[in-house]
Amino acid sequence: AQKVTQAQTEISVVEKEDVTLDCVYETRDTTYYLFWYKQPPSGELVFLIRRNSFDEQNEISGRYSWNFQKSTSSFNFTITASQVVDSAVYFCALSAWDTGANSKLTFGKGITLSVRP
């Protein structure tokens, strides 16, 4: 069965610090998709990135970067020069098919990031 572990529960940093959010996943499937979502206090889940299991290239989007390593089953997310607006709960999620023809998103428990001015 699929599993996503976000071992960090709460992280607090001062503005302009870099911060890395860890995500470790488990699946028996060879084809799967990994996602990161941001949930600010308003409640909406905002999509950040989708990565398929065959694409191990790291990705950078502005201050955000993602490091995907199949060897360690990890998909970590780094925010460079954090800002107060980055304060939110961040979820890592996995979609795989080892439990059947239809897949559902398996979410980690989420990491609450607080960025202090």
Added chain:
Amino acid sequence: DTEVTQTPKHLVMGMTNKKSLKCEQHMGHRAMYWYKQKAKKPPELMFVYSYEKLSINESVPSRFSPECPNSSLLNLHLHALQPEDSALYLCASSQEKGGTSLGADTQYFGPGTRLTVL
């Protein structure tokens, strides 16, 4: 435009009331989802509609009744709810082109409805 809208934003209801939550998307997506999220927890999947047919029902109590009138709309009818059903209810949609397995595409979420059951 990756917008999913949900109404109402907030809802307070008694245990004997009947109410409905509404969700709409105009992205041409063919899969739509209902999630329930309790405070400080990840979203939990309730229902999935694919091409307007119910594909996944995660053993949700019958006091929650989903409906998909067309490819753009998704409703969740509520009846005889319990206080423990108070939560944020999130709707999502994904493209799901024909031939693609459900779950491969990105799900885009709406802002949610905060439901309080008294």
